[in-house]
Amino acid sequence: MSDRRETDVVVIGGGPAGLSAAAAAAEAGAKVVLVDRNRQLGGILNQCIHDGFGLQAFGEVLTGPEFAARVAARALEAGIEVHTDTMVTDLTSSRELVCTTSGERYPLRAEAVVLAMGCRERTRGMLRIPGTRPAGVYTAGAAQWLTNMADVRVGRRVFILGSGDVGLIMARRLVWEGAEVAGVAELLPYPSGLPRNVSQCLEEYDIPLYLAHSVTCIHGRDRVEAVTVTRFDERRLPIAGTEFEVACDTLLLSVGLIPENELSRNADVVLDPMTGGAVVNERYMTSVDGIFSCGNVLHIHDLADRAAEEGDRAGRCAARYALGPSTSRREELRIDAGEGIRYVVPQRAERSAEELLVSLRISEPADRCTAVVTAGDRVIAEESLRHGHPSTMVQMRLRSRGGIDADRLEVRMR
Amino acid sequence: MTTRRMACILCPSGCELDVRTSGEPTADSVVVEGNLCPRGEEYALEELLNPRRTLTTTVLVRGGVGTQTSVKTAAPVPRESLAAVRAALLGTTIDAPVAIGDRVAEDVAGTGVDVVATRAIPRRSDPVDVRLRNR
Numbered sequence: 447m448s449d450r451r452e453t454d455v456v457v458i459g460g461g462p463a464g465l466s467a468a469a470a471a472a473e474a475g476a477k478v479v480l481v482d483r484n485r486q487l488g489g490i491l492n493q494c495i496h497d498g499f500g501l502q503a504f505g506e507v508l509t510g511p512e513f514a515a516r517v518a519a520r521a522l523e524a525g526i527e528v529h530t531d532t533m534v535t536d537l538t539s540s541r542e543l544v545c546t547t548s549g550e551r552y553p554l555r556a557e558a559v560v561l562a563m564g565c566r567e568r569t570r571g572m573l574r575i576p577g578t579r580p581a582g583v584y585t586a587g588a589a590q591w592l593t594n595m596a597d598v599r600v601g602r603r604v605f606i607l608g609s610g611d612v613g614l615i616m617a618r619r620l621v622w623e624g625a626e627v628a629g630v631a632e633l634l635p636y637p638s639g640l641p642r643n644v645s646q647c648l649e650e651y652d653i654p655l656y657l658a659h660s661v662t663c664i665h666g667r668d669r670v671e672a673v674t675v676t677r678f679d680e681r682r683l684p685i686a687g688t689e690f691e692v693a694c695d696t697l698l699l700s701v702g703l704i705p706e707n708e709l710s711r712n713a714d715v716v717l718d719p720m721t722g723g724a725v726v727n728e729r730y731m732t733s734v735d736g737i738f739s740c741g742n743v744l745h746i747h748d749l750a751d752r753a754a755e756e757g758d759r760a761g762r763c764a765a766r767y768a769l770g771p772s773t774s775r776r777e778e779l780r781i782d783a784g785e786g787i788r789y790v791v792p793q794r795a796e797r798s799a800e801e802l803l804v805s806l807r808i809s810e811p812a813d814r815c816t817a818v819v820t821a822g823d824r825v826i827a828e829e830s831l832r833h834g835h836p837s838t839m840v841q842m843r844l845r846s847r848g849g850i851d852a853d854r855l856e857v858r859m860r
Numbered sequence: 861m862t863t864r865r866m867a868c869i870l871c872p873s874g875c876e877l878d879v880r881t882s883g884e885p886t887a888d889s890v891v892v893e894g895n896l897c898p899r900g901e902e903y904a905l906e907e908l909l910n911p912r913r914t915l916t917t918t919v920l921v922r923g924g925v926g927t928q929t930s931v932k933t934a935a936p937v938p939r940e941s942l943a944a945v946r947a948a949l950l951g952t953t954i955d956a957p958v959a960i961g962d963r964v965a966e967d968v969a970g971t972g973v974d975v976v977a978t979r980a981i982p983r984r985s986d987p988v989d990v991r992l993r994n995r
């Protein structure tokens with residue numbers, strides 16, 4: 447298997463984004479190969495056994511594995527070729543890939559590549575929490591995998607640092623499994639997970655949420671025995687005298703997700719420091735011609751439905767690129783995140799684009815606020831938010847017949 | 861007067877509801893805002909009077925790829941019976957192969973609701989799906 451295989455589209459990653467991209471590209475007539483390092487398709491969704499998926503994509507409430515199976519079935523029916531248990535270990539800007547599977551390596555080349563590698567979790571090392579290094583410290587996602595996929599009980603009395611969605615979901619899951627969840631500490635003055643998860647997973651089980659608090663020390667020699675929790679001020683400095691100790695045998699970290707862009711870097715794809723993902727245009731094409739990006743590797747999504755929808759769009763564009771006549775990149779304008787906006791995707795758009803879907807996150811929670819898109823001093827779109835929250839991705843659709851007459855669009859809060 | 865925020869899950873719009881109650885919640889005393897359609901009001905009232913939840917957990921699988929599969933109650937069950945449902949499923953072991961939707965328990969803990977599998981588990985001895993191995 448050392449001869450170089452050529453195909454129209456290669457999709458890297460078989461989560462909801464990659465599967466949807468592969469399906470859409472194949473439905474558009476492209477020959478598609480999808481590569482995933484796991485044995486089972488579906489990505490992170492296989493371990494997200496709770497329900498709440500699918501409302502937007504399928505109009506019904508599904509669990510993660512059920513949602514994954516639906517998207518996988520669509521891709522397989524469209525006739526894609528799948529390489530599971532296989533990791534893409536290299537990618538170049540001329541779209542040459544190296545795949546590695548149980549000791550074997552083989553090359554692939556494609557007219558278009560879709561990056562859909564998902565994300566990974568921030569770890570303790572990145573937080574630099576002082577104290578001992580006992581057993582019993584897990585990222586929330588690792589604990590989720592152990593609990594839901596490997597039948598391992600992670601602990602009896604658990605404290606959670608960070609209020610990301612994975613940690614919130616795990617708090618409820620561990621209570622259902624008979625563990626006690628002693629509390630959740632969040633450094634920010636507001637939760638970073640979705641409001642519905644705060645209410646469904648913490649409030650309903652009387653689990654205390656300590657906002658503007660963090661874990662400042664981990665105790666225990668072999669196994670975690672306790673953590674010190676401290677209050678923080680607005681400048682995010684610990685307030686002396688506010689420390690208290692919480693006895694626990696396990697600490698979960700749910701302190702953020704990072705797009706997994708090592709391969710993108712190899713291929714010289716330009717990344718956006720705010721999203722941690724690629725800079726893309728309205729077709730989800732990165733700075734490298736023929737390389738597209740979607741899902742959590744592009745920016746962290748809170749809804750798998752949206753990740754799948756984004757994959758669908760990226761896959762269609764990748765197929766069009768692979769099958770169409772080669773064209774050079776047309777003139778692009780910038781889309782910038784202004785006042786009150788943490789980031790926008792896409793960050794570029796062709797001037798001739800007649801339809802644009804802009805995904806964004808706001809910087810601070812605010813009730814009854816409005817996000818606007820401006821071109822100079824013209825407002826070209828606006829969206830009012832009843833309960834604006836950074837944890838909830840906002841999407842705005844822009845339509846402009848004959849393209850956009852501006853060098854730069856800015857999204858900001860009004 | 862208390863205000864509760866809840867997300868209506870009856871349709872993909874997923875409206876964020878502000879639900880105001882004073883005293884016992886009834887169809888007349890509950891004020892709902894943020895709903896795009898009248899079903900949001902029904903949802904809010906049901907949520908206040910008789911909250912139901914879907915329980916999701918795992919059960920062990922014999923002879924499959926991996927040791928367990930995920931399951932859910934086929935419909936939401938009253939919130940106060942969640943613990944009984946979970947207890948009734950402890951120790952449950954089923955045989956591979958498992959298909960999504962396979963019934964794992966019937967009328968669990970007297971709720972009238974079945975428990976079904978949510979992840980397919982092939983038999984360990986089965987050949988891998990050719991579509992997944994056609995390189």
Ligand SMILES: Cc1cc2nc3c(=O)[nH]c(=O)nc-3n(C[C@H](O)[C@H](O)[C@H](O)COP(=O)(O)OP(=O)(O)OC[C@H]3O[C@@H](n4cnc5c(N)ncnc54)[C@H](O)[C@@H]3O)c2cc1C
Nearest residue numbers: 459461462463482483489490534563564612741742749750
């Ligand atoms: C714990 C948790 C709870 C969530 N809860 C909800 C919820 O309730 N409702 C909801 O709608 N959404 C929820 N989400 C969000 C949702 O799961 C994600 O938005 C979605 O799964 C992202 O899809 P993806 O395809 O981008 O990435 P993933 O699902 O992560 O898939 C990426 C795939 O790429 C593979 N891969 C990576 N690198 C390589 C490589 N080099 N070679 C080969 N393969 C590679 C990975 O193995 C993986 O299979 C939750 C997420 C988490 C983590």
Ligand code: SF4
Nearest residue numbers: 868871874875897900
């Ligand atoms: S209130 Fe109506 S429109 Fe809104 S989510 Fe519920 S059912 Fe859908």
